[in-house]
Amino acid sequence: MIKPEPLKKGDKIAIVSLSRGILGKSSCKHELDIGIKRLQEFGLEPVIMPNSLKDLKYLEEHPEERASDLKQAFMDTSIKGIITAIGGNDTYKLIPYLIEDEEFKEAVKNHPKIFTGFSDTTNNHLMLNRLGLSTFYGPCFLVDIAELDSEMLPYTQEYFEKFFKNEESFEISSSPIWYNDRESYGISEVGKPRIAHNETHGYETLNGNGIITGKLYGGCIESLYDAMTGATYSDEPLIYEKYQIFPSNEEWQEKILFLETSEERPTPDMLETMLLEFKNRGILSLVKGVIVGKPIDELYYEEYKNVYKSVFADLTTPVLYNVNFGHSVPRCILPYNAETTIDYDNKKILINEPIFNYSMQEKRHR
Secondary structure, eight states, rough: EEEEEEEETTTTEEEOOOOOOOSSSGGGGGHHHHHHHHHHHTEEEEEEEETTTSOOHHHHHHHHHHHHHHEEEEOTTTTTEEEEOOOOOOOOGGHHHTOOOOOHHHHHSSSSOOOEOOGGGGGHHHHHHHTTTTOOOOOIIIIIITOOOSSSSHHHHHHGGGGGGOSSEEEEEOSSHHHHHSOOOOOGGGGGGEEEESSSOOOOOOEEEEEEEEEEEEEHHHHHHHHHSSSSSHHHHHHHHHTTOOOOOHHTEEEEEEEOOOOOOOOHHHHHHHHHHHTTTTHHHHSSSEEEOOOOOTTTTHHHHHHHHTTTTTTOEEEEEEESSSTTTTTEEEEETTTTEETTTTTTEESSSSSOOOHHHHHTTT
């Protein structure tokens, strides 16, 4: 896999709207301002890509413009990182514009950059992964960098700051605190802390045991299910098949699958339907292990556990539950294709390789 270099102070970081175009809405202006200021406090120079502030309708009707922003961000050698504004539901539409573009593919290969986001951004991650780039299922601009409280949530910031480091390894630990989703992101919420709760569960092993090592791969389960079945857009599986976005059976065998549910809070029955699609395709028996994100607001916490236990009851694949990634707050970073060891007995997750390339200066000192 191609790895980017870590960020350093003075670097430019692009903000892209690849899915739902709400970043430019007047009702989000306070979040845009907060997010830009936070990035500047990290010593970064935010770059708003040309179409990122255009309205919902325009961006919905022009996926080629969203794709153009991502291409420009990769083509610009002065930009070292890319962060998505937020998720949505149709960013798969960018795939044909980008994966058939030789200039874009060469830029990804020759100018790799940190790329981070979650939710519908799953589609962008999987496309970039197919092109050979290691990306990060992690913070996005509006709900993480632009956190409305007086500072970023400490756990989220801890993992965002790993973009400035190149550690030999690091642990993804359970956050001692989790937070409710905000009922409103309006300007009246600026400076108000989220409702916080002590973590009472920690990681939970729902199936299997032992220690496994594999490569991280996955995303939002609704996005993955849609890509497999066309449940939302009938042409989506055709695009995935045409460009061979999903791993082959051989490739699945080296993966640790990570799955999480969205803010739409699917019912337990819907979660079971989605998991059975993975199971019927043989994926759940092929992968080395599974990690599951904490349900947002802990809604359906026990019900989801029971669904996973039921679906995996006749499989040996180990499952670790209640991990802080995806839609639940706070969130860590999960580096795609990073070699990762999971101890299902002691409930530990270790990223056991550097997630960035070393710069030439670093290499000379190793």
